[in-house]
Amino acid sequence: xxxxxxxxxxxxxxxxxxxxxxxxxxxxxxxxxxxxxxxxxxxxxxxxxxxxxxxxxxxxxxxxxxxxxxxxxxxxxxxxxxxxxxxxxxxxxxxxxxxxxxxxxxxxxxxxxxxxxxxxxxxxxxxxxxxxxxxxxxxxxxxxxxxxxxxxxxxxxxxxxxxxxxxxxxxxxxxxxxxxxxxxxxxxxxxxxxxxxxxx
Amino acid sequence: xxxxxxxxxxxxxxxxxxxxxxxxxxxxxxxxxxxxxxxxxxxxxxxxxxxxxxxxxxxxxxxxxxxxxxxxxxxxxxxxxxxxxxxxxxxxxxxxxxxxxxxxxxxxxxxxxxxxxxxxxxxxxxxxxxxxxxxxxxxxxxxxxxxxxxxxxxxxxxxxxxxxxxxxxxxxxxxxxxxxxxxxxxxxxxxxxxxxxxxxxxxxxxxxxxxxxxxxxxxxxxxxxxxxxxxxxxxxxxxxxxxxxxxxxxxxxxxxxxxxxxxxxxxxxxxxxxxxxxxxxxxxxxxxxxxxxxxxxxxxxxxxxxxxxxxxxxxxxxxxxxxxxxxxxxxxxxxxx
Numbered sequence: 312x313x314x315x316x317x318x319x320x321x322x323x324x325x326x327x328x329x330x331x332x333x334x335x336x337x338x339x340x341x342x343x344x345x346x347x348x349x350x351x352x353x354x355x356x357x358x359x360x361x362x363x364x365x366x367x368x369x370x371x372x373x374x375x376x377x378x379x380x381x382x383x384x385x386x387x388x389x390x391x392x393x394x395x396x397x398x399x400x401x402x403x404x405x406x407x408x409x410x411x412x413x414x415x416x417x418x419x420x421x422x423x424x425x426x427x428x429x430x431x432x433x434x435x436x437x438x439x440x441x442x443x444x445x446x447x448x449x450x451x452x453x454x455x456x457x458x459x460x461x462x463x464x465x466x467x468x469x470x471x472x473x474x475x476x477x478x479x480x481x482x483x484x485x486x487x488x489x490x491x492x493x494x495x496x497x498x499x500x501x502x503x504x505x506x507x508x509x510x511x
Numbered sequence: 512x513x514x515x516x517x518x519x520x521x522x523x524x525x526x527x528x529x530x531x532x533x534x535x536x537x538x539x540x541x542x543x544x545x546x547x548x549x550x551x552x553x554x555x556x557x558x559x560x561x562x563x564x565x566x567x568x569x570x571x572x573x574x575x576x577x578x579x580x581x582x583x584x585x586x587x588x589x590x591x592x593x594x595x596x597x598x599x600x601x602x603x604x605x606x607x608x609x610x611x612x613x614x615x616x617x618x619x620x621x622x623x624x625x626x627x628x629x630x631x632x633x634x635x636x637x638x639x640x641x642x643x644x645x646x647x648x649x650x651x652x653x654x655x656x657x658x659x660x661x662x663x664x665x666x667x668x669x670x671x672x673x674x675x676x677x678x679x680x681x682x683x684x685x686x687x688x689x690x691x692x693x694x695x696x697x698x699x700x701x702x703x704x705x706x707x708x709x710x711x712x713x714x715x716x717x718x719x720x721x722x723x724x725x726x727x728x729x730x731x732x733x734x735x736x737x738x739x740x741x742x743x744x745x746x747x748x749x750x751x752x753x754x755x756x757x758x759x760x761x762x763x764x765x766x767x768x769x770x771x772x773x774x775x776x777x778x779x780x781x782x783x784x785x786x787x788x789x790x791x792x793x794x795x796x797x798x799x800x801x802x803x804x805x806x807x808x809x810x811x812x813x814x815x816x817x818x819x820x821x822x823x824x825x826x827x828x829x830x831x832x833x834x835x836x837x838x839x840x841x842x843x844x845x846x847x848x
Contacts, residue, residue: 343564343613344606362710366722397557398710399674403684419561433718440558448552450521459717470762474755477796483526492550496624504569504620
């Protein structure tokens with residue numbers, strides 16, 4: 312009873328005491344384009360439009376509320392950004408025009424940086440894909456698939472044999488990577504871009 | 512002839528070879544003159560954004576910068592047949608304008624490779640958009656010599672072309688009619704397919720197989736319920752997931768679906784009377800021969816099976832003949848007693 316009284320008597324005149332928007336602002340500023348993240352009205356249209364929401368620990372609406380509440384660790388630990396399939400159903404329906412998949416990309420980056428990722432399957436896949444692109448300038452499916460499946464889905468490999476053999480025999484997968492001509496230029500661009508990203 | 516700068520994207524040379532082959536085959540009859548961006552690189556798909564923002568946009572922008580250089584002496588229209596490639600090009604161009612800070616940073620990175628890109632200087636389109644709105648269905652219709660009569664086709668666009676649709680080009684975000692109109696022009700029996708812009712799962716088969724299989728099951732079962740002969744798509748990723756992972760999905764659910772999926776350019780070529788072999792027929796893992804049978808076209812031979820192994824010599828390797836062993840002979844006699 313006394314506790315309840317103390318809470319109700321907390322002065323609310325200073326908005327800083329009830330809201331710390333550091334996290335929300337950080338996510339918004341790290342997102343490409345104008346994310347409109349701070350405009351969320353918690354309507355839930357995003358989660359209702361999401362084809363993979365059932366697999367998410369938090370719906371996008373809830374996750375955005377967590378960001379507003381400054382729950383850094385909980386938000387970055389959530390599997391939600393990794394389950395997002397970038398289908399843009401939520402984007403075209405969001406009444407506040409929030410760039411939801413782009414916010415998800417930012418949260419992925421932040422979760423990796425903060426070492427709060429719970430399941431490494433998705434970040435490893437992205438990193439392997441990007442490694443190949445940084446080496447060759449092109450994606451390299453068979454290298455990506457073999458590296459990824461051996462590490463994360465070794466037991467699935469037997470089920471994958473018919474598909475893999477089909478793709479190879481129909482020449483839908485190259486055994487060797489294709490490299491772009493001006494790899495030197497691409498490497499210089501990416502090196503500078505990484506420096507700029509780190510400066511932020 | 513209308514001139515376009517082509518950004519093919521990685522999959523057109525590998526997984527979606529049928530898309531590239533059929534695009535090359537149909538481009539001449541419809542007057543599409545495509546010139547590839549010289550030394551283009553991967554667009555980063557949906558993977559690079561989640562790793563690091565500025566490098567992801569710089570990777571895409573190198574293609575835009577190269578295309579803009581090429582555009583200096585000709586058309587500024589860029590066409591991408593792959594949905595992810597199209598969206599990434601369009602998105603980089605759009606966000607570099609929407610957020611000038613991103614534009615400056617990307618250009619600072621590009622400068623390290625002596626390149627630059629002024630956002631808004633190119634006009635970026637998906638291939639279907641070009642065929643419907645630039646070339647026109649009347650031109651398509653003139654080329655139809657072998658209508659796809661009686662073939663029930665489900666139009667499947669996937670996500671990234673009708674959404675987010677920065678330039679408001681499509682008739683609807685969820686149920687656009689452009690692909691239906693094209694298929695009708697080809698004489699096909701268009702299936703009313705309510706999941707035409709639902710997601711195929713993207714990279715989910717590599718990350719969370721159960722999620723991916725459920726998404727594929729929805730797409731395939733609904734097409735199957737509506738007596739679809741073949742699905743048709745405008746995206747290499749959609750084709751790969753529905754075609755390539757259908758077998759594993761059937762194993763997962765204990766189902767037995769056989770739902771072929773072709774690129775829309777393959778169906779266009781077929782209706783234009785082009786030899787199916789030139790259109791990449793037979794490259795799909797779930798065979799679409801039923802489509803060819805339905806309109807009475809001879810299917811190209813299946814990929815030749817591996818040559819039979821050389822028959823073994825019946826006599827085998829020379830082996831020493833066992834010598835008669837008197838001890839064994841006596842033992843045998845004792846056992847039989």
